[in-house]
Amino acid sequence: MNGLVQDARDFNTLAEFLARRDVPQMSAAALQQAIGAPRAEMVLLFGGSLPEGCRLAGQLWQAGLARKVMTIGGVGHTTAAFLERFESALPAGHSATEGECMKEYLQSAFAIPEEDLLVERASTNCGENVRFALSILREKNALPASAIVLHDSTMQRRIGATLDRWWPEGVTRFVHFAAYRAQLEAGESGLTFAPNHIWGLWQPEHYMSLLLSEIPRLRDDDQGYGPNGRDFIAHVDVPEAVEAAWKRLADRYGHLLRPRPTT
Known part of the structure; x- marks a missing residue:
């Protein structure tokens, strides 16, 4: 033993x-301290972050802590297990990509309107998650000045390093918040x-x-x-x-x- x-x-x-978390809990006061505003312009919700991360993203939007949510992810090595976990929440079925599935859940569970949602559905790995999302936001002239970054707790440190590698410097103030913290x-x-x-x-x-x-x-x-x-x-x-x-x-x-x- x-x-x-x-x-x-x-x-x-x-x-x-x-499981990087830049603030101990999500609140308007914590965001004010981290990004200089009580509400982030966007949540960047990365695929693989489990239903818990999607629920958290919806709660942040619902609480007025983020204006929009972008769901990010195509089909990767964890997709089958990821989608399986949504079956009880989306009994009528769901799309085959992580980005679309997360979007459908957020619309169903939190009634987030279409205009407050963006989706990236082609990426297959962490680097593509960031690069493809960045490309979509540039095309839409929608690069946020601030964003809450949500990922699976095992991936939060790496997604931060990926953003540091590929995101244009000085454009977006990020606050990282791992979707959950588990103890063994x-x-x-x-x-x-x-x-x-x-x-x-x-x-x-x-x-x-x-x-x-x-x-x-x-x-x-x-x-x-x-x-x-x-x-x-x-x-x-x-x-x-x-x-x-x-x-x-x-x-x-x-x-x-x-x-x-x-x-």
Whole structure:
């Protein structure tokens, strides 16, 4: 059990680093401090952020904390699992892309009007998410001066680095807010989630795989996605404590590491 307790701590160390939140909670006061206004012009809602992220985006719009919502995502490696989690919320069916599915949910659950929604439906990975969304916003002359960035907690750190890499500098003030924060704990049968109300949360093993596989991608070395590697993202400083936790976990859970794409 002691080994599992340490494993849970280490996975939670990775999760805390990856699930970037620039403010402790979303409010007009927090936005005022982060972006200089009590309401953001837009929510950038990235595919893969689970139904929990979509619900949060709708709540932000409903509370008047964002004027518009842009849903972003085509078909990628998590799409099938992502769409499956929406079936109970959209019993009449949904579109095949993440961007369209999220838009349909927001219209159904929050009655967000068409004029307050934008959608990107062709991207297949994190870099395309940003570049294709940027292209659409430029075409519509709709680049926001401020935006709340919502992604899956395992991807929030990377989407920030991707925005830093591809978004025009000084145009948009971003405030990052991971869609959820989950905690793992040691149990008699292994690692499991602490009690939570996160809608559509991954199975524990899949979540652990996402966490463990993300750190090598963030590294700025010849194997990572940073400028010294694939140049997909801006440089990310990975703290020593995170690297130490990752090394301990990789020795025990190496079978959960997902291969990195070759293109």
